[in-house]
Amino acid sequence: MKRKKITVLTGAGISAESGIATFRGSDGLWEGHDIMEVASPQGWQKDRELVLHFYNERRKAARKAEPNQGHLILAELEKDYDVTIITQNVDNLHERAGSSNIIHLHGQLFQSRSTLDESLVYDMESDVINIGDKCEKGSQLRPHIVWFGEDVPLMEKAAEITEQSDIFIVVGTSLQVYPAANLIHFTPSRCKSYLIDPKIPENVDLRNIELIEKGGSEGLELLRKILTKS
Ligand code: OAD
DSSP states (O other), rough: OOOOOEEEEOHHHHHHHTTOSSSTTTTSSSSTTHHHHHHHHHHHHHHHHHHHHHHHHHHHHHHHOOOOOHHHHHGGGGGGGGGEEEOOSSSSHHHHHTOEEEETTTEEEEEEEEEEEETEEEEEEOOOOOOOBBOOTOEEEEEEETTTTSOOOTTTHHHHHHHOOEEEEEEEEOOSSSGGGGGOSSSTTTOOEEEOOOOSSSOOOOEEEEEEEEEEHHHHHHHHHHHHOO
């Protein structure tokens, strides 16, 4: 029998139980910074050192974090389903939990990129990028992260995969950032959709999506039971 396709859209909330801070916390800051200061081309132009330091710290925190039960359940679903994870997260916790098909829509913390030629992307050998670290063409390296106002090159691929889903699961995203948030509208009519979040996002059209108002691990445990019965 043909295996069903599950597509999972994850956001910062799935890594919250691993101790990685979400973006839109109650203070509106990301680890004490205005998000535009550290996640926009303007912020980069204004203070490269601050931006590099910020992501160097994020790498340190991500190294210390371990995948949680939510990441592990998503990896285990591969036993019964064809699973693709579309994540907005730049950490590598889905990889470390054992998931095999992962699209990092917003880039990856452990990769660097040339500021001259965006096709030059490198797996980082150390966890820091410093001023003066250069690509093979001699330009400064930057984090391989999609910042506000920049294109999301993997969006088209993510939309194509979503269009082929039998089951679509959204976990831990406020659905406030586009184009990623649009993916929920790309599911085919046969698809069954679920959203897991301890605080269901507001001002978003969630018709035809079954809402599970719980944290990532607990919600996915519940959903695993539903999915492995069907
Ligand atoms: P947000 O910080 O906007 O939203 C996190 C979501 O996780 C919220 O809906 C929370 O209610 C939920 N949440 C909190 N604890 C949770 C838990 N234990 N289990 C499950 N969910 C939980 O993060 P994103 O939607 O991922 O982009 O943000 C999208 C993008 O905005 C990010 O990728 C980032 C940021 O700017 C870049 O850095 C380019």
